[in-house]
Structures are given as structure tokens and as C-alpha cells.
Amino acid sequence: MQNSYKFFKNTGCSFFPCHTDIDKDKLNCLFCYCPLYFLGDKCGGNFKIVGDNIKDCSHCLLPHADDGYEYVMGKIGEHIGQM
DSSP, X not given: OXXXXXXXXXXXXXXXXXXXXXOTTTOOOTTSSOTTGGGXXXXXXXXXXXXXXXXXXXXXXXXXXXXXXXXXXHHHHHHHTTX
């Protein structure tokens, strides 16, 4: 499979499918824990702040979608020089 490093599906996970608003055949588990969490409100995802300033990303599908790998890597690239 070409570009297989960009996609991983873990149907054996007890939480699979963790998101129901995406086709489970296309659900990409590669970024199960989103590497953009540290960007706070600059991640570009669909998140909300709950409780004591906790970022809730449970409704975000960006890292799990078809172009999720490209999106995540692009965002990291934008911010890597700012660290």
C-alpha cells in the first residue's frame, strides 16, 4: 500500500470506533492522541474548553480524516520554528 505510514486502523481497540460521525472504514487511528493538543486554540480543530480550562477534542475529526496526516504534519511544521 502506497503511503501506508499515513494510515492506521485499530479495530481491536475497545474504543473503536471512537468517533461515530465518520465512516469507520476511513477512520484513521494513527493520531489517536492528537499531537496538536499542545497548540491550544491554534490547532484549528473542533474543540471546546470545559471545566477548569480543559481542552475537549472529542468532536474533532481533523486527525482522523482522509487528509489528517497532511493536516497534522503541516500544522506541526508551521509551529516548530516558534518553539
